[in-house]
Amino acid sequence: MLDILIKGGMVIDGIGQQAFQADVGVAEGHIAVISQHAGQKAVHSIDAQGLHVAPGFIDPHAHSDYPLLVNRYAESKIRQGVTTEVVGNCGFSPAPLVGEAVAEGRIRMAKIGVEVTWRSMGEYLDILRKPGIAVNVVPLIGHNIIRGGVLGYDDVQPTPEQQVAMERLVREAMEQGGRGLSTGLFYPPGYYATTEEVIGLARVVGEYGGIYASHVRSESDLVLEAIAEALEIGEKAAVPVEVSHVKIEGHHNYDKVDRLLAMMDEAQAKELPVGFDQYPYTAAATWLSTALPHWTRVGGAEALVERMNDAQLRAELQRDWQQNRLEWDNRIGVRDWNDAIISDFPKRPDLLGKSIAEIAQSEGKDPLETVFDLIIASKGLADCILFTQSEEIVRTLMQHPLVATGSDGSSLKPDGVLGQRKAHPRNYGTFPRVLGRYVREEKTLTLEQAIKKMTSMSANRFGLTGRGVIREGAWADLVLFDANTVNDIATYTSPHTYPTGISYVIVNGRIVIERGQHTGVLAGSVL
Ligand SMILES: [Zn+2]
Known part of the structure; x- marks a missing residue:
């Protein structure tokens, strides 16, 4: 008797071979059978017609x-x-x-x-x-x-x-x-x-x-x-x-x-x-303080805030910024402050989603001076998103x-x-975005290539034996998705939004997402 039988889906094995139609049976946390017509009985039967079945x-x-x-x-x-x-x-x-x-x-x-x-x-x-x-x-x-x-x-x-x-x-x-x-x-x-x-x-x-x-x-x-x-x-x-x-x-x-x-x-x-x-x-997401040269952060957050309160240091930083000095190694790479958006700021929800340029303009200040002041006001903890x-x-x-x-x-x-900050949409959208935008719409990758990049490649690198692949005996970490509708919904302005098209997720042989809903099962392990 199987625990789960996934019937009629298109199986993508995770190692890059072309998808094929098969039933996948799960028992005791593992993939027990992959067959054209698995006849076994199962506690749960999932109709996967129209869906793809991939390694988690x-x-x-x-x-x-x-x-x-x-x-x-x-x-x-x-x-x-x-x-x-x-x-x-x-x-x-x-x-x-x-x-x-x-x-x-x-x-x-x-x-x-x-x-x-x-x-x-x-x-x-x-x-x-x-x-x-x-x-x-x-x-x-x-x-x-x-x-x-x-x-x-x-x-x-x-x-x-x-x-x-x-x-x-x-x-x-x-x-x-x-x-x-x-x-x-x-x-x-x-x-x-x-x-x-x-x-x-x-x-x-x-x-x-x-x-x-x-x-x-x-x-x-x-x-x-x-x-x-x-x-x-x-x-x-x-x-x-x-x-x-x-x-x-x-x-x-x-x-x-x-x-x-x-x-x-x-x-x-x-x-x-x-x-x-x-x-x-x-866009990247990181601490706002990374807009400044490394030496400003020596000694930790308190030392950073102290430096931001030093008028002479601020003047020096202004001069270096104007001259675009190389040792700044400024990852912001933007000379346009519209491209830096505040994503997290303790006790100031009004600042979330605003660009440095906007904040500077509304306060009638220079953008770099605004950065200094925001670092002081957030005690060095402000986060930003950088395009x-x-x-x-x-x-x-x-x-x-x-x-x-x-x-x-x-x-x-x-x-x-966990939903209070303006997070980067990658927290909710990374994998569906590759499948929707870069596979289906832009054809940057084939579906099989994309799945390999999401599964066996990382399993091999991190030594996760028996994961990242669909084969008999492997761990039953599986995802069932609709290749026609899978998509990221999260955006920079509305990041806390779940993706579409992910129907079932199985972890160690237990169903955690069922018809798009969380079952509350804590099936994960420390590997
Ligand atoms: Zn990093």
């Missing part, structure tokens, strides 16, 4: 670490068909917390009302396990948390003992369930690290068969050098590399795309264990065989604390 989507780049503690149902992800999220990205994981990282962690989590009750990776993962989560989670260890914990948030280099202390923290976290190291070398304090420091830490995860995932040092003026550094770290530490949310920011950098594609081709030709992930949007990329480059990168789909987003929900 694997999001290689998620930030749901904290949101999952607020809402374990993972609404905005599971409703896209995502069954596994890789969390702890961009150098920021909730664990392990030591030293000054405890206070930084508290500030971040206070934003969504989460109390920090854990310290180690093992303790954090236990909180996810009980009472459970709707999606599977693959935890990475964040370099910024490790470095902040051991060295604090200043621009300093580790002594040999401190380097050993960081490596020991990574080792402990790997033994407690970590699957790799993530860096956010664009952000403090990771930005202060040398390549050598990161190689030392990446070597440790390599010993455990882990991966090195990086939000590289620059995605604008120095993007090629930054990606080269990530590849060097992988080579020297002997670990697979995942370059996170690959993109090129700033109009004046768009011509770098040819060289970037050549780097990807070379990695592919040499069969290096290197991958990239990408979200299908031309800095080219649609053509998004499409070109998407077509490269090493590029997988990843959201760079979190599991959110329209109501409650």
Whole structure:
């Protein structure tokens, strides 16, 4: 007797073969049978005529670490068909917390009302396990948390003992369930690290068969050098590399795309264990403070706010901005402040969705002065959305065989604390957007190619055996969708909106989305 029998759907296996019609039977969490006419009886029978049946989507780049503690149902992800999220990205994981990282962690989590009750990776993962989560989670260890914990948030280099202390923290976290190291070398304090420091830490995860995932040092003026550094770290530490949310920011950098594609081709030709992930949007989302040069953020949020109150420093920043000094490495890439939109601002909902240009005009101020003042008023916590990329480059990168789909987003929900900010639409729309806009409408990818980028590619990179594929014996993580109607609905102005066309989502053999509705089943595991 089967638990579930999915009848008459078009099966896409996840490894790129052409779709074929078959019945798929599920028993005890696994795919038990794939057949033209499975005759077995089942507890649940799903009529999948007119639907495609694919492996559940694997999001290689998620930030749901904290949101999952607020809402374990993972609404905005599971409703896209995502069954596994890789969390702890961009150098920021909730664990392990030591030293000054405890206070930084508290500030971040206070934003969504989460109390920090854990310290180690093992303790954090236990909180996810009980009472459970709707999606599977693959935890990475964040370099910024490790470095902040051991060295604090200043621009300093580790002594040999401190380097050993960081490596020991990574080792402990790997033994407690970590699957790799993530860096956010664009952000403090990771930005202060040398390549050598990161190689030392990446070597440790390599010993455990882990991966090195990086939000590289620059995605604008120095993007090629930054990606080269990530590849060097992988080579020297002997670990697979995942370059996170690959993109090129700033109009004046768009011509770098040819060289970037050549780097990807070379990695592919040499069969290096290197991958990239990408979200299908031309806007980024991050802290407003990243509009300023790195040195303004040395020492953490309080030091940043103090600097913004210093008239002389403000004058210096104004001068540097006017002269477009290179060391600014300004990812905003916009000289047009209409392209920077406030997405989160503590206690000022009136500012949400407004551009810096609009706010500056209404307050009769210069835009950069407005940025300084907004950073002070938000205590450094304001977030923004930045339109800095080219649609053509998004499409070109998407077509490269090493590029997988990843959201760079979190599991959110329209109501409650997770729905209060003007989030980036990628949190709700990434996967359906690729299937609707880039497969059906623009034909940038075939359906089979797109599904492979959402499933087996990330499963292979992150070592998720028996996932990301439809074959007998594999885990029954599945999504049933209508290829004619699947679409993202979330927009920049109305981001908290679920997509259409995702009918059923099955996690570890249990139905979590049934006819488009959440069943409340917490079927996910920590992988
Ligand atoms: Zn990032």
